[in-house]
Amino acid sequence: MNPHSTRRRAGLRLLVPILTLGLVAAACGGDDSDADTTEVPAETTAPPAETTAPPAEGPTIRVRGQDFSEAITIAEVYGQYLDAKGYDVEILTPAGFRTEAIDGIRNADLDLIIDYIGGSLTALAPDGESLSDADEIMAVIGPLYAEIGGTLLDYAPAIDGDAFVVRGDSEASTISDVADLDYVFGASAQCFERPQCFLGYTDPDVYGIEFSDTVTLEFGPLLGEALQAGEVDAVVWNDTAPQIDEFGFKVLEDDLGLHPAQNIAPIVRTEVLEAYGDQLRADLDALSAMITTEDLLAWNVETDLEFRESAAVATEWLEANDLI
Amino acid sequence: MAVSLLAQARNPIIRWEWIIEEWHQIQSAIFEHLRLTVLAMLLGLVVSAGLAAIALRYRWTLTPITATTSLIYTLPSVALFALLAPVFGNLSLYTAVLPLAGYTLLILVTNIVAGFQAVPPSVRDAAEGMGFGPARRIWTVDLPLALPFIVTGIRIATVSTVGMVTVAAIIGQGGLGRLIFSGLRRAFWTPMTVGASLSIILALLLDALILGVGVLLTPWARRRRATS
Amino acid sequence: MNGAARPTQAAVRRDIGFFEWFFSADTWWGNNGILESLRETVVLCAAVTLVAVVLSVPVASVLAHLRRAELSTTWLVSISRAVPTFAIAALLVPWSLRSGRGFEPIPIFTALLLLALVPIYLNTYTAIRQVPEGAVDAARALGETELSILTRVELALAASLVFAGVRVAAIQVVATEPIRAFLGGDGLGRYVRDGIGQSNNTLVVGGIVLIGGLAALTGLAFVVLERLVLPNGVRRLARQQGKRTT
The missing domain is CATH 3.40.190.120 (Osmoprotection protein (prox); domain 2)
Known part of the structure; x- marks a missing residue:
C-alpha cells in the first residue's frame, strides 16, 4: 500500500475546530477501560486474523505524531495499521510535542495520540508525586485523560525512558x-x-x-x-x-528510581472509540502488544542514523510483522 | 569520530536520492510555503492599505503608525509565534499568518505612503481641474502613479515573508521550514539544504514574478525606471 | 562558563505573574539573571555589527565609486532576505562542536554577520550612488585623488544613509540574536526558549518585552549617536534626498 494515500493537508482543518472546543470533549469522559478488558486477550493472540473483519462505519481517525523521529514513526505505525484494517484514517503532518498532542485530544482536533505514560503523568499532574511503576501511572493518568475526553488504552511493552x-x-x-x-x-x-x-x-x-x-x-x-x-x-x-x-x-543506572516508567500507550478520543465500538480498542491493543523497546531502537537507527523517512520504516515493520 | 561531519558518506550535504524518494514531501512543503506566504501577504496588504489611507488622510497618525509597525518588525518571530500559540491554538493557521502579516506592515505602509506622497501636486490639481471626484482621482490618477513604489514594497515584503515562513515550522505549520527542522532534529543535512535552497529560489522567483507584473501594470514607467 | 560550584538555576514557577517575575530581584541578578543575559546579547550584537561595518562599508564604497556591481546589488537584497539565518547557524553548530570550537561564538556570529552585512552594504552603495555627480566632478577638477574623493566627498555626503543602514542592521541583529538560545547558547533568547519548553507564558512574554525593548533602544541609540557624530549639514542633506532605509 501507499503510506501517503491517507495524507492530507493539516492546515485548513485546524481552522475549523477553534470555536467548537471543549464542549464535546467535556461531556464524554467517564468511560473506563475495566469493562472491556475481558475481551482483549482473546484477540491479541492472533492479530492478523482480524483483517478480515471490516470495522463499522465511523468518523475519520486523525492521528498526529509528536515532532521527533521516534514519535513520528510510532504515529505512522498506528496510522498505517488502522488504515490497512479499513478504518478511515488521516495521518497529519507531525507537529508539536506532548502539550500539543494532549491539547489535540482535549480540543477534538486529534482522535488518536500515542504518548509515553510517564511523560503524560508529568504533563497531566505536574504537582503529583512521581511514580516509577507503569500500572500505578496508568491508574493516575487514565481518569485524567477521561476528564479531557480521551480514553487511555493498554500500554505497549516498548519503553523509552x-x-x-x-x-x-x-x-x-x-x-x-x-x-x-x-x-x-x-x-x-x-x-x-x-x-x-x-x-x-x-x-x-x-x-x-x-x-x-x-x-x-x-x-x-x-x-x-x-x-x-x-x-x-x-x-x-x-x-x-x-x-x-x-x-x-x-x-x-537510576539507582534511586527517580525516572518514571515510560511505556508507550495510545490515547483515543472517547467519542471516536465509542463510535467504532470494541473493534477499535481490540485492534489497537493487538498492535500495542507487539511493539517492543527493540523495535523503537531499530526504528530510530533507521530514521536517525540511516536517514530514512518514518513512513517507509513504519510500512516495512508492519509488513515484516504481517500486520498489513 | 574525528571524521568531519560534513564528509560522512551517508550524510553528505545533499543526498540526491532523498530528493527523488521524498519528492512528494518536498512538493507539499513548497505548496504549503506558498500558501502561507500568499495568505500573509494578502492580509498584510489589506491592513497596510487601511493604515496608509489613515496616515495619508490624517497626517499626524503617520508617526504613531510607523512607530508601531517598526516595533512589530523588531519582535523576534520565534517568540511572536510562541506568544500567539496559546491565543489561537498551538498549531492554528492564524498563529502563523498573523505574525507573518504583521512583519509586512512596516515595509508596505512605508512604501504605499511614499508612493502617494510622490504624486506631483500639479498632476493632482490637473485631475481635479478636469472634474475628477476624489474617489475617481485616487483610482485613476494617484494609484497608477504610486504603483511603482507599492510594487517595490510588495516585492521586498514578499521576499522577506518567504524567509520568515521557514520559522513557522516551529509551531507546526508546514512549508520548507519543516524540512529544515526535520533535518535539524536528526542532524541530517539533506532536508536542511533542500529546504534552505528552495526557500531562496522561491523568494527569487516570486520577486521576479511581481517585478514582471509591476512592469506590465506600469508600461509608461518602463523607460524612466532606474533601480528599484 | 566558570567552573566554580554554585547552586544551579532554579525553575521559575509556571503560574508566576508577569510583574511578579519581572520585578523580582532574582530575575535580574546572578549568573542566569537578565543583566547577565543582556550583557551576553549586547556584546555579541555589538561585535557582529562592528565587524559588518568594517567589512561592508569599504567594499560597498569602492564598488559604488567605480560604478560596479549595479545589478548584483539588487539581487543581493533578495537573496539575503530569503536566507534562513537559523538554518545557517544550525548547520554550523555540529561542525563547530566537532572541531573543538564549542557552541559559540562561530555559528551564531557567522549567521548574524551574514544578516547584518546586507543592509549596511546596500545603504552604503545606494548612498554613494546618490551623491550628486556635480560634487564629485568638482572635487576631481580641484585635483583631489580618487581615494580622497571617495572618503572626503562621497562617504561624507553619504554618511547619514550609511548610518541608517547600520541602524537597520543592528536592530535586525538584536531581534534575531535570540535564536542563539536554541543552539546551545544563552542571551536574552533564553527566556523565550525556557518559556516555550516549560509552557510558561510569563517567560515568553518577558523575553519578547526584553528583546523588543533592546531593539527599540538600539534604534534610539543610533538616532542619538547620529546627532552627536554627524554635522547638521549632512543630516539636512540626507533629509532632502529622501529617506531610504529599506
Missing part, C-alpha cells in the same frame, strides 16, 4: 556516583523544571548532585554532539537514542 547519559570513559556507573564528579549538565528546557529530572538530580533529598554548570540544549542529536565534544559531561536523553551506542556513551 529518560536516560542519564555520560561519555564512555566516565567513572560513574550510577547517577549517585555523579555527585562527586563536578559535572557540567546539559538537558532540554523541560528537564529543568521537572522533579523527575533536573530538580530531582539536584534535590538534596534525592540525588543531591551539585553540577558545576548547566547548559540548556534542544532535545535531539545536539545532546550527543555536545557530550561528545566535551561541552557537557552528562545529558538527559532517552533510552532508545541510537547515538548512545554509536558514540560509545553509557547510560547510568
Whole structure:
C-alpha cells in the first residue's frame, strides 16, 4: 500500500475546530477501560486474523505524531495499521510535542495520540508525586485523560525512558556516583523544571548532585554532539537514542528510581472509540502488544542514523510483522 | 569520530536520492510555503492599505503608525509565534499568518505612503481641474502613479515573508521550514539544504514574478525606471 | 562558563505573574539573571555589527565609486532576505562542536554577520550612488585623488544613509540574536526558549518585552549617536534626498 494515500493537508482543518472546543470533549469522559478488558486477550493472540473483519462505519481517525523521529514513526505505525484494517484514517503532518498532542485530544482536533505514560503523568499532574511503576501511572493518568475526553488504552511493552547519559570513559556507573564528579549538565528546557529530572538530580533529598554548570540544549542529536565534544559531561536523553551506542556513551543506572516508567500507550478520543465500538480498542491493543523497546531502537537507527523517512520504516515493520 | 561531519558518506550535504524518494514531501512543503506566504501577504496588504489611507488622510497618525509597525518588525518571530500559540491554538493557521502579516506592515505602509506622497501636486490639481471626484482621482490618477513604489514594497515584503515562513515550522505549520527542522532534529543535512535552497529560489522567483507584473501594470514607467 | 560550584538555576514557577517575575530581584541578578543575559546579547550584537561595518562599508564604497556591481546589488537584497539565518547557524553548530570550537561564538556570529552585512552594504552603495555627480566632478577638477574623493566627498555626503543602514542592521541583529538560545547558547533568547519548553507564558512574554525593548533602544541609540557624530549639514542633506532605509 501507499503510506501517503491517507495524507492530507493539516492546515485548513485546524481552522475549523477553534470555536467548537471543549464542549464535546467535556461531556464524554467517564468511560473506563475495566469493562472491556475481558475481551482483549482473546484477540491479541492472533492479530492478523482480524483483517478480515471490516470495522463499522465511523468518523475519520486523525492521528498526529509528536515532532521527533521516534514519535513520528510510532504515529505512522498506528496510522498505517488502522488504515490497512479499513478504518478511515488521516495521518497529519507531525507537529508539536506532548502539550500539543494532549491539547489535540482535549480540543477534538486529534482522535488518536500515542504518548509515553510517564511523560503524560508529568504533563497531566505536574504537582503529583512521581511514580516509577507503569500500572500505578496508568491508574493516575487514565481518569485524567477521561476528564479531557480521551480514553487511555493498554500500554505497549516498548519503553523509552529518560536516560542519564555520560561519555564512555566516565567513572560513574550510577547517577549517585555523579555527585562527586563536578559535572557540567546539559538537558532540554523541560528537564529543568521537572522533579523527575533536573530538580530531582539536584534535590538534596534525592540525588543531591551539585553540577558545576548547566547548559540548556534542544532535545535531539545536539545532546550527543555536545557530550561528545566535551561541552557537557552528562545529558538527559532517552533510552532508545541510537547515538548512545554509536558514540560509545553509557547510560547510568537510576539507582534511586527517580525516572518514571515510560511505556508507550495510545490515547483515543472517547467519542471516536465509542463510535467504532470494541473493534477499535481490540485492534489497537493487538498492535500495542507487539511493539517492543527493540523495535523503537531499530526504528530510530533507521530514521536517525540511516536517514530514512518514518513512513517507509513504519510500512516495512508492519509488513515484516504481517500486520498489513 | 574525528571524521568531519560534513564528509560522512551517508550524510553528505545533499543526498540526491532523498530528493527523488521524498519528492512528494518536498512538493507539499513548497505548496504549503506558498500558501502561507500568499495568505500573509494578502492580509498584510489589506491592513497596510487601511493604515496608509489613515496616515495619508490624517497626517499626524503617520508617526504613531510607523512607530508601531517598526516595533512589530523588531519582535523576534520565534517568540511572536510562541506568544500567539496559546491565543489561537498551538498549531492554528492564524498563529502563523498573523505574525507573518504583521512583519509586512512596516515595509508596505512605508512604501504605499511614499508612493502617494510622490504624486506631483500639479498632476493632482490637473485631475481635479478636469472634474475628477476624489474617489475617481485616487483610482485613476494617484494609484497608477504610486504603483511603482507599492510594487517595490510588495516585492521586498514578499521576499522577506518567504524567509520568515521557514520559522513557522516551529509551531507546526508546514512549508520548507519543516524540512529544515526535520533535518535539524536528526542532524541530517539533506532536508536542511533542500529546504534552505528552495526557500531562496522561491523568494527569487516570486520577486521576479511581481517585478514582471509591476512592469506590465506600469508600461509608461518602463523607460524612466532606474533601480528599484 | 566558570567552573566554580554554585547552586544551579532554579525553575521559575509556571503560574508566576508577569510583574511578579519581572520585578523580582532574582530575575535580574546572578549568573542566569537578565543583566547577565543582556550583557551576553549586547556584546555579541555589538561585535557582529562592528565587524559588518568594517567589512561592508569599504567594499560597498569602492564598488559604488567605480560604478560596479549595479545589478548584483539588487539581487543581493533578495537573496539575503530569503536566507534562513537559523538554518545557517544550525548547520554550523555540529561542525563547530566537532572541531573543538564549542557552541559559540562561530555559528551564531557567522549567521548574524551574514544578516547584518546586507543592509549596511546596500545603504552604503545606494548612498554613494546618490551623491550628486556635480560634487564629485568638482572635487576631481580641484585635483583631489580618487581615494580622497571617495572618503572626503562621497562617504561624507553619504554618511547619514550609511548610518541608517547600520541602524537597520543592528536592530535586525538584536531581534534575531535570540535564536542563539536554541543552539546551545544563552542571551536574552533564553527566556523565550525556557518559556516555550516549560509552557510558561510569563517567560515568553518577558523575553519578547526584553528583546523588543533592546531593539527599540538600539534604534534610539543610533538616532542619538547620529546627532552627536554627524554635522547638521549632512543630516539636512540626507533629509532632502529622501529617506531610504529599506
